[in-house]
Amino acid sequence: MGEFLTDNIKTQEYFLNMGPQHPATHGVLRLLLQLNGEIVENIDMDLGYVHRSIEKMCEHDTYQQIIHLTDRLDYLSSHMNNEAVALAVEKGLGIEVPDRVKVIRTMMSELTRFASHALWYGVNAMDIGAITPFMYGFRERELINDIMEETCGARLTMNYNKVGGVRYDLHPNFQKKVKDFIKHARKKLPDYDAVLSNNIIFKKRMKNVGFIDKDNAVLYGLSGPTARGSGVSCDVRKVHPYSAYDRVQFNEITFTEGDSYARYRVRIREMWESLSILEQLVDNIPEGDYKVKTKAVLKLPEGSYYQKVESARGEFGVHILSRGDKLPYRVKFRSPNFANLSALNKMAKGVKIADVVAILSSIDIVVPDIDR
Amino acid sequence: MIILSNFSNIHQWLLGLIQNAVATRVVELTIIALAYLAAFALIGLLLVLAERRIAAFFQLRLGPNRVGPWGLFQTVADALKLVSKELTGTVKADKFLYGLAPYFVIITALVSMSIIPFSKEVQVFDINIGIFFFISVSSLGVIGIFLAGWSSNNKYSLIGGMRTGIQMVSYELSVGMVVVTMVILSGTLQLSQIVALQQHTWFIFQGHVSAIIAFMVMMIASTAETNRTPFDLVEAESELGAGFHTEYSGMNFAYFFLSEFMNMFLSASIIVVLFFGGWLSPFGITAGIPFMGLFWFILKVSVVIFIFMWFRWTFPRLRIDQILTLEWKYLLPINMVNIVLMAALVWLGLTF
Amino acid sequence: MSYLSDITGGIKSLLGGMTVTGKYFFINFFTRKEVITEEYPDNMDTLKMYDRFRGEVVMWHNENNEHKCTGCSSCERACPNGAIEIIWKKEVNPETGKAKRAIDKHIYHLGMCTMCGLCIEACPTDAIEWGQDFHHTTYDRTQLTKVLNKPGSKVISGTKE
Ligand code: SF4
Numbered sequence: 001m002g003e004f005l006t007d008n009i010k011t012q013e014y015f016l017n018m019g020p021q022h023p024a025t026h027g028v029l030r031l032l033l034q035l036n037g038e039i040v041e042n043i044d045m046d047l048g049y050v051h052r053s054i055e056k057m058c059e060h061d062t063y064q065q066i067i068h069l070t071d072r073l074d075y076l077s078s079h080m081n082n083e084a085v086a087l088a089v090e091k092g093l094g095i096e097v098p099d100r101v102k103v104i105r106t107m108m109s110e111l112t113r114f115a116s117h118a119l120w121y122g123v124n125a126m127d128i129g130a131i132t133p134f135m136y137g138f139r140e141r142e143l144i145n146d147i148m149e150e151t152c153g154a155r156l157t158m159n160y161n162k163v164g165g166v167r168y169d170l171h172p173n174f175q176k177k178v179k180d181f182i183k184h185a186r187k188k189l190p191d192y193d194a195v196l197s198n199n200i201i202f203k204k205r206m207k208n209v210g211f212i213d214k215d216n217a218v219l220y221g222l223s224g225p226t227a228r229g230s231g232v233s234c235d236v237r238k239v240h241p242y243s244a245y246d247r248v249q250f251n252e253i254t255f256t257e258g259d260s261y262a263r264y265r266v267r268i269r270e271m272w273e274s275l276s277i278l279e280q281l282v283d284n285i286p287e288g289d290y291k292v293k294t295k296a297v298l299k300l301p302e303g304s305y306y307q308k309v310e311s312a313r314g315e316f317g318v319h320i321l322s323r324g325d326k327l328p329y330r331v332k333f334r335s336p337n338f339a340n341l342s343a344l345n346k347m348a349k350g351v352k353i354a355d356v357v358a359i360l361s362s363i364d365i366v367v368p369d370i371d372r
Numbered sequence: 373m374i375i376l377s378n379f380s381n382i383h384q385w386l387l388g389l390i391q392n393a394v395a396t397r398v399v400e401l402t403i404i405a406l407a408y409l410a411a412f413a414l415i416g417l418l419l420v421l422a423e424r425r426i427a428a429f430f431q432l433r434l435g436p437n438r439v440g441p442w443g444l445f446q447t448v449a450d451a452l453k454l455v456s457k458e459l460t461g462t463v464k465a466d467k468f469l470y471g472l473a474p475y476f477v478i479i480t481a482l483v484s485m486s487i488i489p490f491s492k493e494v495q496v497f498d499i500n501i502g503i504f505f506f507i508s509v510s511s512l513g514v515i516g517i518f519l520a521g522w523s524s525n526n527k528y529s530l531i532g533g534m535r536t537g538i539q540m541v542s543y544e545l546s547v548g549m550v551v552v553t554m555v556i557l558s559g560t561l562q563l564s565q566i567v568a569l570q571q572h573t574w575f576i577f578q579g580h581v582s583a584i585i586a587f588m589v590m591m592i593a594s595t596a597e598t599n600r601t602p603f604d605l606v607e608a609e610s611e612l613g614a615g616f617h618t619e620y621s622g623m624n625f626a627y628f629f630l631s632e633f634m635n636m637f638l639s640a641s642i643i644v645v646l647f648f649g650g651w652l653s654p655f656g657i658t659a660g661i662p663f664m665g666l667f668w669f670i671l672k673v674s675v676v677i678f679i680f681m682w683f684r685w686t687f688p689r690l691r692i693d694q695i696l697t698l699e700w701k702y703l704l705p706i707n708m709v710n711i712v713l714m715a716a717l718v719w720l721g722l723t724f
Numbered sequence: 725m726s727y728l729s730d731i732t733g734g735i736k737s738l739l740g741g742m743t744v745t746g747k748y749f750f751i752n753f754f755t756r757k758e759v760i761t762e763e764y765p766d767n768m769d770t771l772k773m774y775d776r777f778r779g780e781v782v783m784w785h786n787e788n789n790e791h792k793c794t795g796c797s798s799c800e801r802a803c804p805n806g807a808i809e810i811i812w813k814k815e816v817n818p819e820t821g822k823a824k825r826a827i828d829k830h831i832y833h834l835g836m837c838t839m840c841g842l843c844i845e846a847c848p849t850d851a852i853e854w855g856q857d858f859h860h861t862t863y864d865r866t867q868l869t870k871v872l873n874k875p876g877s878k879v880i881s882g883t884k885e
């Protein structure tokens with residue numbers, strides 16, 4: 001019978017277009033799945049649907065203006081992106097920012113990271129098919145957004161950093177609100193585990209799926225939680241501390257399993273770490289200026305400047321090439337998502353269609369950051 | 373075979389009016405059919421609304437509360453919208469099958485509803501192989517879903533349809549075996565009889581261990597049969613768009629949608645009949661009052677449906693191979709052991 | 725044996741999840757305490773945005789219909805998106821009889837604005853500031869182009885660049 005089938009029935013590869021408009025690709029990303037039944041043989045990634053040529057735009061903008069463009073890269077870690085540019089320019093100009101600025105930046109980064117991970121938690125749950133945790137994630141994120149809105153004036157594209165400091169001083173309510181938030185989050189985070197992390201179905205869906213080992217993780221240039229799930233120690237906050245990260249205690253979370261569940265757990269644990277960082281800083285915000293005065297026209301001395309920060313998704317780097325003008329000669333962003341996504345094919349070979357969705361959400365991509 | 377015991381005075385009245393036995397029957401049947409259709413639509417609309425409100429409370433939201441008091445007319449408005457929408461389809465779809473598929477699904481749901489004993493008085497079709505009839509008819513619904521997936525000429529739909537075939541065929545087995553287990557206990561296939569036998573103790577208590585296992589298996593299998601989370605990978609909106617009904621719009625879509633909820637209602641009804649004494653009141657507290665059976669039936673079904681919804685709004689979705697593992701490696705062996713266990717219990721007289 | 729412990733462990737984990745979701749359901753069903761959404765158009769009257777909220781750029785006017793914008797174009801230059809245009813006019817000073825440049829229109833293209841705030845920072849006289857209104861939807865794109873200085877308004881005398 002088997003022979004009869006293989007001899008007389010012609011089979012052909014089955015291509016399935018996932019995206020550019022697809023609920024699982026979180027934006028306009030197109031995956032061309034080559035299928036054998038339900039099994040994925042190969043994935044072709046087609047990028048560029050939200051390419052806005054931000055790097056090119058940067059060449060026409062002054063250094064102050066560049067910062068707000070980086071909000072639009074990885075919009076869920078906009079503060080870290082802003083910070084990277086600000087730090088790079090400050091490095092070039094030799095500006096030493098006050099301690100207060102450093103602490104504010106660190107706190108904002110951690111808040112952003114928590115918000116990003118909370119959103120990811122919800123979206124990940126939704127990709128796996130559980131819709132209720134989505135709202136749990138948003139509940140925590142909403143509080144952070146409120147804090148952001150009160151201090152920075154916007155919820156998502158904060159544009160709070162500027163060269164030499166931050167745009168406004170902290171709002172008087174900030175400390176109280178952050179404390180309330182920490183209390184709230186500590187109460188609510190166990191829910192996350194009960195609903196999803198411990199759930200047998202969820203574990204079955206995530207464990208041993210999308211495996212990538214340590215060597216390959218390094219090879220593909222993975223960073224952030226995606227790499228740390230494979231045991232690569234790559235937390236920029238630890239390895240190359242910037243802002244106030246050298247004065248707080250926190251653990252770099254790494255798991256060695258290298259599967260989707262490990263990446264999931266890295267992020268959940270990172271949320272706890274973020275809370276502890278916030279807790280250490282919230283009562284110790286130094287007095288002082290929230291910005292240093294800079295010239296109206298900034299001219300970076302000739303040379304190239306690189307600064308990397310740990311965004312919610314990995315290592316975000318800014319490379320500025322200056323010819324001594326008030327405009328940069330070339331700006332290059334090293335976006336974590338691009339590198340992370342490149343490993344998808346490696347992770348997803350031979351899995352089921354449903355697993356592609358799970359793996360994709362465990363990488364936690366933000367498409368505008370990939371296309372730029 | 374149509375029971376209209378308490379309605380016999382209506383029958384008499386109609387007969388007096390029309391003076392022709394055959395015509396009376398026809399009129400009667402038409403009235404019943406219309407009543408059932410109306411009930412069908414009403415139950416469907418209410419269930420959709422209930423689902424949305426309940427989902428909202430699970431998800432820290434409020435849910436639809438704009439149209440009418442407490443949003444009661446929300447689904448009516450939605451239905452009106454769907455009726456007025458254009459029926460679209462893909463160009464290369466197999467037009468005939470594409471049009472036929474939704475009717476398959478909705479008609480099987482309607483037909484299976486006829487045997488449900490809503491109360492002692494309200495049951496249209498009390499056939500003596502009732503539960504068997506239910507299983508055979510409701511398993512026809514899968515053909516509709518399969519056709520829809522295949523004829524849409526859409527890859528997502530096709531995958532959804534394929535998954536349906538696999539899933540429904542597997543889980544039908546579990547439902548069937550649970551029914552066999554309970555039939556061993558009851559000794560009859562007729563639904564009214566099954567209910568009547570639970571006059572003193574519900575089957576879930578009569579069959580204790582075995583019945584509880586059967587009940588749990590039945591809950592899982594019914595969830596799978598009705599394609600609800602965690603077994604909703606037929607639709608799997610995060611993977612396949614809307615699965616088999618991706619290409620349907622307007623009323624055709626509404627049929628699928630409605631029948632999904634009706635199937636949930638039917639599964640819940642069967643569970644209530646098999647395990648919780650159908651329309652019987654607990655401890656017979658309202659035994660004498662007519663039509664209280666209807667109230668108890670609806671109440672029990674609502675509780676079971678609520679549990680279905682609780683499942684749906686808590687659990688993630690399984691993967692296709694895990695669904696099969698669950699069925700063939702867990703539910704089926706458990707079921708087989710359970711049948712033997714139940715037989716032993718009945719044989720040794722250990723049932724209450 | 726692991727077969728059975730699989731089953732019991734699995735069921736236990738599922739029940740754990742159901743306890744949490746069920747808890748929220750019953751709290752919300754009876755008290756609506758854990759509901760986190762807002763009934764937006766209904767709470768329009770009580771909805772107050774934070775002071776710093778960046779809704780749109782507006783120009784401050786006093787009761788005599790005077791503003792502080794001298795028309796220096798700093799904001800125009802600072803804007804990364806070209807969302808601001810300053811249009812000049814010749815104004816004859818009635819006392820001296822000399823013609824002088826003065827601001828005619830401060831045109832703000834809301835549709836091109838990314839709410840970055842650079843213009844507001846650049847303004848030497850603090851003539852423009854953030855407005856908290858966020859109801860910007862219109863049926864026509866041209867309505868998104870606004871003239872910030874009100875018709876007939878003047879510069880508060882003595883405002884220096
Ligand atoms: S806020 Fe930014 S984009 Fe908007 S007008 Fe001002 S400078 Fe231009």
Ligand code: SF4
Binds near residue numbers: 793799847848850
């Ligand atoms: S708003 Fe301010 S910066 Fe812009 S033209 Fe007027 S005074 Fe100059």
